[in-house]
Amino acid sequence: MSLQRLVGHNIYKFDLPYLIRASIYNGVKVPPQLIPFGARFQRFDTYAMDTMHMIGAGEWNYMLKLETAARACGYVGGKTGSGKDFYKMSRADQEVYLTSDLEMTKFLYEAMAGSFSYDFDTVVFDIETMPKDDIEDIAPAFDPDNVAVGNLKDPEKIQAKIENAEANHLKSLQDKAGLHAHYSQPCAIGYIIKGQVELDFSEPKELLTRFWDIAGKVWGNNQEQL
Numbered sequence: 047m048s049l050q051r052l053v054g055h056n057i058y059k060f061d062l063p064y065l066i067r068a069s070i071y072n073g074v075k076v077p078p079q080l081i082p083f084g085a086r087f088q089r090f091d092t093y094a095m096d097t098m099h100m101i102g103a104g105e106w107n108y109m110l111k112l113e114t115a116a117r118a119c120g121y122v123g124g125k126t127g128s129g130k131d132f133y134k135m136s137r138a139d140q141e142v143y144l145t146s147d148l149e150m151t152k153f154l155y156e157a158m159a160g161s162f163s164y165d166f167d168t169v170v171f172d173i174e175t176m177p178k179d180d181i182e183d184i185a186p187a188f189d190p191d192n193v194a195v196g197n198l199k200d201p202e203k204i205q206a207k208i209e210n211a212e213a214n215h216l217k218s219l220q221d222k223a224g225l226h227a228h229y230s231q232p233c234a235i236g237y238i239i240k241g242q243v244e245l246d247f248s249e250p251k252e253l254l255t256r257f258w259d260i261a262g263k264v265w266g267n268n269q270e271q272l
Contacts (some may be wrong), residue, residue, distance in 0.1 A: 049168040050264045051095040055112040060097040060225075061173050065257060067227035071258050074254040077262045093165065097151060100158045116150040119157035122254045125150070126150040127218060130224050132172040133233050135149070135175030137247070145243055147172045152238050169264060170238040170256070175230040177223035185219050188212045 054061050055213050062082075069076045081090045090096075101115050102108030113124055125146040132140060152170045159165070178184070193211045223229035231250045234255055236243065246253055 047145050048165060050093070050168045051168055052093055052264055053095045053097065053151060053166075054166045054172055055115075055151050056096065056098040057094055057110075057155070057171075058090055058099055062090055064175070064227050065254060067203055068232055068250065069254050069258070071227060072231075072251050072254060074251055075216060077265070080258065080261055080264055093261060093268060094170070095155065095164075097154050097158065100162070101154070108252055109115070112147065112154065115222065116154045116157075116189040119154055121153045123150075129174065130221065132174040132224075134174055140234060140237055140247075141245055144172060144174060144234055144245055148238050148243060150234045151165070160268075168181045168238075169260060171260075172236050173232050174234040174236075175224040177220050177230050181219055181223060181229050182216055185216065 066076055066081060069222060071189055073221075080089060080093065098108070098110065099113070101110055113121075117124070123146070124264050125143055127135065127139065127143055129143075132143060135143065135243045151170070151172060155168065155170065184204070188211075188213070190208045193208050195207055198207065224240070232253045234245065234247050235253050237260070238244075239260075246256060248256070
């Protein structure tokens with residue numbers, strides 16, 4: 047059996063840290079060998095491969111959307127909708143959206159793997175999230191001192207801007223909730239395993255438990271190969 051890697055786009059900076067934090071908040075055990083304490087990406091790269099990291103080619107903090115990178119490599123097609131609205135979609139639309147992300151990620155990885163001479167047995171994955179119901183209980187209280195008023199001098203205009211920011215405080219947190227595990231939960235994880243698409247819409251604890259089981263098996267396989 048060849049060496050294996052979990053593959054995803056921007057997983058070093060988002061998916062894997064998110065899943066670790068979500069596991070903490072949900073009381074799910076994370077295999078200790080999969081936690082990247084220590085040097086940057088010390089352990090992530092023993093079982094995972096980030097296509098964002100690959101396309102970055104060593105450039106610090108390089109960022110490029112999955113769809114843009116895949117199209118540049120010749121991918122035909124794309125996706126509709128926005129990931130932040132995933133939880134609002136019908137199940138049929140969710141399945142289409144998540145499958146599209148998985149297929150683009152697989153295409154992008156395979157395009158780059160040829161250039162890098164990689165020959166890993168891959169498990170492609172992608173996660174989707176949804177806001178928690180109790181964001182208001184978790185979120186910090188609104189602080190008017192954090193409102194940037196720029197060059198405004200008129201006290202009335204300044205006060206109006208502060209009041210508007212306060213009125214939109216919770217909404218702004220909800221809009222970005224999916225990026226933060228303390229404000230959101232994983233609601234779906236998709237995989238391509240041995241060429242087959244698998245979409246998991248279980249409850250958060252089940253999603254997380256299965257993910258770490260898959261990741262642990264990938265890591266364990268690699269240790270056996272060394």
